[in-house]
Amino acid sequence: MNASREIKYDASGLVPAIVQDAETNEVLMLAYMNAESLELTLSSGETHFWSRSRQELWHKGTTSGNIQRVVEVKVDCDADTLLIRVQPAGPACHTGNQTCFYREMKKTF
């Protein structure tokens, strides 16, 4: 499919983007993209997001150096979620963990 034209953005103009390590297949993080950050991601080959807390464009790795080189971008069946497969330059999480999903929830079954 062609660029970001068919993407269904939510009422805030955002779409959730799952970031996955293209080599290990580990899920690293989930962040949100608006049309501009998706276009920047596609044109630059590095992930860009929209920070909902700071309300600004966010080039992943600008501060930390841990940029994410894009390997492929997939879109789901109803075009309201993206899957970005990347080569990460370092940990995805601000805590220093490789993935933001480093905590297991207690199971009751």
Added chain:
Amino acid sequence: MNASREIKYDASGLVPAIVQDAETNEVLMLAYMNAESLELTLSSGETHFWSRSRQELWHKGTTSGNIQRVVEVKVDCDADTLLIRVQPAGPACHTGNQTCFYREMKKTF
């Protein structure tokens, strides 16, 4: 962490849940959970979601037979996204594809 008490739900009372195949590590789908569907998921060991379009609880596989047995539930650093690792009984996608992310977006880089 303990059950769903620390989860940060959005203004609609929902949290996005990434579903990943625990064996292949393929990302299968993204859906949304409210507190009730998360508790049902944890207590039954099968994924339950909140359908935003139908505005109702949704036990994945009730209709299709393609239930998802929960292997582990992870929560991200800021507790606003879940990662559910599952053993799927069949395709995750209503199109019959194994994953909802079966389409690649055209890259411009």
